[in-house]
Amino acid sequence: MIGAIATAIIQATLVSAVYALIAIGFTMIFGVAGVLNLAHGALLMAGAYVYGIVVMRNIVPSMTYHPAVGVIAGIVVVAILSLLLYELLVRWVEDNVVITFLSTVILAVASTEFLVWIFGGQNIRISLIEGQFALANARVAYYEAIGFAVSWIAIALLWFYVTQTDDGRSILATSMSERGAQLTGVNIRMVRAKTWIIAGALAGLGGMFLGFDSGLSPLMWLNPLAVAFIAVVVGGIGSIKGSVAGAYLIGFIEQITVELIGNGFRGMPTLILLVGFLLFMPQGLFGREFAHE
Amino acid sequence: MSLLEVENLTKKFGGLTAVDNLSFGVEEGEILGVIGPNGAGKSTVFNCVMSRYDVTSGTITFNGDDITDTSTHKIVNKGLSRVSQESDPIDIFPVAGNIRLFTLPNSLLSLYGGADMEEIASYAARVDLQDKLEETPDELPHADVRRLEIAKALATEPELMLLDEPFAGMNQQEIRKLSEQIESLREEGMTMIVVDHNMSGLMQLVDRVVVIHNGAKLAEGTPDEIAENEDVQDAYLSGEEI
Amino acid sequence: MSSLTLIFTVLAAASSRASEVFGTIRRTILTPIGRVFDFLLAPVDRAFRPLAKVFNRTLGKFLGTVTGLQLAFVLTTFLLLLTGGIWGASIIAFEPGEGLIALDIRRPLAYACIWAVFAMGWDIQSGYTGYISFGHSVLSGGAAYTTAVLLNEVSSTLPLYVTAPISVFAAVVIGLLIALPSLRLQGPYFSLITFAAVLLFFQATRAFDILGGSAGLRITRVIPAADSFTRYYLLLIPMLLIAVALTVLSRSNYGLIFTAIRENEDAVSAAGINPTKFKIWSFLISSIVMGIGGVMLTAAVSNVDPTQFVQVDRSIEMIAMAVVGGIATVLGAMGGAFVFFLLKEVVLNLFIDEAALRLFVLFLLVVLILVFARDGLFRKLWHRLGQIGGEEP
Numbered sequence: 001m002i003g004a005i006a007t008a009i010i011q012a013t014l015v016s017a018v019y020a021l022i023a024i025g026f027t028m029i030f031g032v033a034g035v036l037n038l039a040h041g042a043l044l045m046a047g048a049y050v051y052g053i054v055v056m057r058n059i060v061p062s063m064t065y066h067p068a069v070g071v072i073a074g075i076v077v078v079a080i081l082s083l084l085l086y087e088l089l090v091r092w093v094e095d096n097v098v099i100t101f102l103s104t105v106i107l108a109v110a111s112t113e114f115l116v117w118i119f120g121g122q123n124i125r126i127s128l129i130e131g132q133f134a135l136a137n138a139r140v141a142y143y144e145a146i147g148f149a150v151s152w153i154a155i156a157l158l159w160f161y162v163t164q165t166d167d168g169r170s171i172l173a174t175s176m177s178e179r180g181a182q183l184t185g186v187n188i189r190m191v192r193a194k195t196w197i198i199a200g201a202l203a204g205l206g207g208m209f210l211g212f213d214s215g216l217s218p219l220m221w222l223n224p225l226a227v228a229f230i231a232v233v234v235g236g237i238g239s240i241k242g243s244v245a246g247a248y249l250i251g252f253i254e255q256i257t258v259e260l261i262g263n264g265f266r267g268m269p270t271l272i273l274l275v276g277f278l279l280f281m282p283q284g285l286f287g288r289e290f291a292h293e
Numbered sequence: 294m295s296l297l298e299v300e301n302l303t304k305k306f307g308g309l310t311a312v313d314n315l316s317f318g319v320e321e322g323e324i325l326g327v328i329g330p331n332g333a334g335k336s337t338v339f340n341c342v343m344s345r346y347d348v349t350s351g352t353i354t355f356n357g358d359d360i361t362d363t364s365t366h367k368i369v370n371k372g373l374s375r376v377s378q379e380s381d382p383i384d385i386f387p388v389a390g391n392i393r394l395f396t397l398p399n400s401l402l403s404l405y406g407g408a409d410m411e412e413i414a415s416y417a418a419r420v421d422l423q424d425k426l427e428e429t430p431d432e433l434p435h436a437d438v439r440r441l442e443i444a445k446a447l448a449t450e451p452e453l454m455l456l457d458e459p460f461a462g463m464n465q466q467e468i469r470k471l472s473e474q475i476e477s478l479r480e481e482g483m484t485m486i487v488v489d490h491n492m493s494g495l496m497q498l499v500d501r502v503v504v505i506h507n508g509a510k511l512a513e514g515t516p517d518e519i520a521e522n523e524d525v526q527d528a529y530l531s532g533e534e535i
Numbered sequence: 536m537s538s539l540t541l542i543f544t545v546l547a548a549a550s551s552r553a554s555e556v557f558g559t560i561r562r563t564i565l566t567p568i569g570r571v572f573d574f575l576l577a578p579v580d581r582a583f584r585p586l587a588k589v590f591n592r593t594l595g596k597f598l599g600t601v602t603g604l605q606l607a608f609v610l611t612t613f614l615l616l617l618t619g620g621i622w623g624a625s626i627i628a629f630e631p632g633e634g635l636i637a638l639d640i641r642r643p644l645a646y647a648c649i650w651a652v653f654a655m656g657w658d659i660q661s662g663y664t665g666y667i668s669f670g671h672s673v674l675s676g677g678a679a680y681t682t683a684v685l686l687n688e689v690s691s692t693l694p695l696y697v698t699a700p701i702s703v704f705a706a707v708v709i710g711l712l713i714a715l716p717s718l719r720l721q722g723p724y725f726s727l728i729t730f731a732a733v734l735l736f737f738q739a740t741r742a743f744d745i746l747g748g749s750a751g752l753r754i755t756r757v758i759p760a761a762d763s764f765t766r767y768y769l770l771l772i773p774m775l776l777i778a779v780a781l782t783v784l785s786r787s788n789y790g791l792i793f794t795a796i797r798e799n800e801d802a803v804s805a806a807g808i809n810p811t812k813f814k815i816w817s818f819l820i821s822s823i824v825m826g827i828g829g830v831m832l833t834a835a836v837s838n839v840d841p842t843q844f845v846q847v848d849r850s851i852e853m854i855a856m857a858v859v860g861g862i863a864t865v866l867g868a869m870g871g872a873f874v875f876f877l878l879k880e881v882v883l884n885l886f887i888d889e890a891a892l893r894l895f896v897l898f899l900l901v902v903l904i905l906v907f908a909r910d911g912l913f914r915k916l917w918h919r920l921g922q923i924g925g926e927e928p
Contacts, residue, residue: 036723089902089906092906093905093906093909096909097722097723098665098667098722099905099909101667101723101726102667102854102858102905103902103905103906105669105851105854106851106854106855106858106898106901106902106905107898107902109847109848109851109898110894110895110898110899110902112848113891113892113894113895113898114891114895116891117889117891117892117895121891222734222847223734226730226731226734229727229730230727230731233724233727265738265742266738267734267735267738268735268738268739271731271732271734271735274727274728274731275716275717275728275731278717278720278724278727278728279716279717282720282724343805345801364804364809365804365805366803366804366805366806366807366808366809366810367809369804369805369806369807370807374805375805377805381799381801381802382799382802383794383795383798383799383802384798385794385798386794386795386798390791393791394791394792394795394802394803394806394808395805395806395807397788397791397792397806397808399807399808399809399812401812401813401816403788404784404787404788404789405596405787405788406788407788445802445805445806446805448806449805449806449807
């Protein structure tokens with residue numbers, strides 16, 4: 001019993017870090033650019049598949065680079081994809097919330113079909129590095145620990161960037177008041193582009209580590225998108241702290257569910273949690289009150 | 294008894310107190326003016342009355358009914374209607390359609406109820422828009438859009454109208470015309486509260502004035518009394534003519 | 536950072552060049568073609584004008600007013616649909632590699648009717664009120680699973696007139712469960728709840744045995760094995776009835792209020808109308824339609840499983856269909872469903888074998904429509920038809 005609880009806690013702590021990474025990317029786009037990018041999950045998926053293509057032998061046999069190359073490729077490619085997503089699509093529809101919603105979600109479903117066509121619908125395993133070690137009665141895979149470390153480093157770097165550098169602070173300023181930021185000389189287009197690039201990079205990185213856990217699948221964008229959305233609602237829009245808090249709450253609930261009830265019911269309590277928050281505390285844990293927008 | 298009674302109204306947004314223990318009443322048939330510098334809390338008071346915001350404390354009574362926590366649409370159905378500061382007409386409906394929406398009954402059983410074209414035209418005529426019924430709001434000049442907002446409020450057949458900055462963005466001629474239309478509404482028996490910055494237009498129109506400063510009531514009285522009130526003159530040091 | 540500026544400049548230059556080219560195409564090719572159509576179709580408009588006058592006077596209040604050409608278009612479409620069982624049996628098509636072939640498209644046409652019901656059901660709520668639901672497949676899936684569970688757990692010989700009402704009722708209950716708590720919230724949060732609902736239901740169908748798991752539940756054909764001809768009409772008639780009913784509703788005060796909710800919800804409150812009440816009502820109407828559609832789908836398949844009925848892709852396809860035809864026009868959604876479905880199952884099938892690639896292409900097309908023709912194809916067509924000939928009778 002103790003072992004199960006220890007495993008749950010440790011697993012939750014590790015996986016939540018990756019969830020936090022994903023949630024932060026999503027909330028940045030929402031908070032700064034005002035766009036609910038439902039293709040965020042698809043960007044995640046792209047990161048995982050890029051790693052698979054670059055590194056794994058069973059996907060593209062001619063490409064078997066070192067995992068580190070794969071990770072970098074995943075981050076860079078998805079960052080570029082994210083920017084393209086903005087320049088080629090979102091920029092033309094962001095005036096209309098409904099159209100943005102619809103076009104990003106349809107793009108996400110389109111990407112599922114694309115991947116089914118190219119790679120087929122079955123689950124493909126990708127791995128960073130094999131092996132596990134023991135930590136306080138629980139077995140922890142090396143990649144899980146690395147994922148944890150990498151996520152927190154990324155979050156810390158982002159936090160530093162956004163709060164300490166002029167460049168990053170301009171992004172924060174824009175999220176609070178676009179007009180105000182513009183008046184102080186901030187180049188809004190640049191800020192937007194940077195936000196999408198950063199969100200893309202975070203998505204790519206997070207996607208890869210989710211992929212190591214669950215394998216590649218053309219539908220793998222659904223659950224992370226739900227997690228990101230829920231974490232943002234729970235934590236409060238545009239709040240990095242809130243995203244982390246929300247992500248950890250979800251991670252823990254998921255792991256406890258898996259340990260106590262079973263894998264098949266994994267996502268359900270989270271979804272119920274979401275409904276609870278939306279009904280009783282819609283402003284989230286850290287967010288602003290938006291009852292009368 | 295006053296038609297509308299606001300008692301000890303307080304509204305806080307986090308740490309900011311926008312309305313501070315404000316009390317005033319509106320008598321039936323009068324036009325009450327509410328003036329105050331920018332950010333004094335005037336629009337917030339209206340928003341609280343119409344339940345667009347929840348009040349922090351205080352009560353609002355209309356015709357004897359407590360409407361403090363009543364939802365907006367119910368308040369409108371009781372006879373209280375408001376013309377917002379910002380015009381926000383529905384651009385895909387023509388003027389007639391915009392007005393028609395405001396005549397529809399709040400009933401799931403009514404598929405075809407509401408005013409017919411004649412009645413809609415008469416609402417439009419009261420603000421001189423009867424010739425523009427088929428035009429869409431984005432084709433109209435600013436003053437006409439403001440008049441459309443008033444026509445919409447009239448279409449709900451209110452007893453009391455809240456007019457938030459009705460003269461905003463209008464020139465002298467338009468202001469005079471609108472003042473005349475407001476006067477004729479009063480002659481028809483409408484009670485009104487008018488909020489505006491434009492002192493000259495307002496002071497000639499209203500029966501009584503309430504002055505709000507920093508969310509609290511600074512002074513109350515007839516336009517002449519207010520014009521001579523020293524506290525009011527101090528508050529307006531940055532130079533509005535009274 | 537300077538490399539970024541370079542990327543920008545290139546992209547900006549490319550997109551402005553692209554819009555230049557597009558403008559030229561429009562001027563030199565599309566406009567002249569448009570004028571030819573104007574010339575050819577004007578006589579049709581004149582010919583139908585007297586009939587349109589009568590229509591507007593009698594049915595205009597309920598169905599909307601039309602010009603001569605628009606009426607001709609609607610009548611032609613309905614005529615085509617009503618005779619589909621006959622001409623659908625043998626369509627000439629060109630298949631690369633095989634040349635001209637004859638296709639029997641009555642089965643896709645029948646299925647398209649079901650999807651038209653889904654698209655219209657989605658549109659009357661999401662398209663009109665602007666509260667976008669991603670989980671409409673929960674409603675149709677709920678009805679379908681109710682039918683399947685009844686047939687499997689109670690009796691496999693239950694007749695349609697028993698299972699259908701219960702199933703539609705189930706859809707309504709699910710709809711109320713979703714709508715009542717969530718329509719108080721702002722748009723995106725409502726959408727999120729519907730997204731969560733479909734994910735939840737999808738997991739539930741695979742987790743609980745009574746719902747059959749991922750394999751689903753086998754059901755006997757709810758309508759006796761019908762030939763292509765009968766099946767088409769058994770599905771066409773309900774679809775047309777629903778189309779007419781929803782069009783009437785959309786032209787009534789309901790449509791006005793739903794649209795106003797989308798455009799300016801505060802104005803609806805300011806008009807003394809309770810927006811939440813009408814939002815829930817739109818969802819209820821939608822649930823009934825989705826329930827009927829769900830029952831119709833069970834009548835056409837032999838298996839009720841999560842992939843066909845519940846998976847979020849199905850919800851998105853409904854949305855895509857409505858978007859293609861025109862959001863917030865009932866008949867546009869119907870048309871969009873036919874266009875989307877027939878493209879997917881018939882037209883693209885001629886060139887592309889893999890279903891996934893076909894869908895990929897179609898979804899990209901939908902995104903393009905959202906960007907360049909967000910009003911929808913049928914709405915644009917309708918307006919264009921209305922402009923030919925001139926005045927409305």
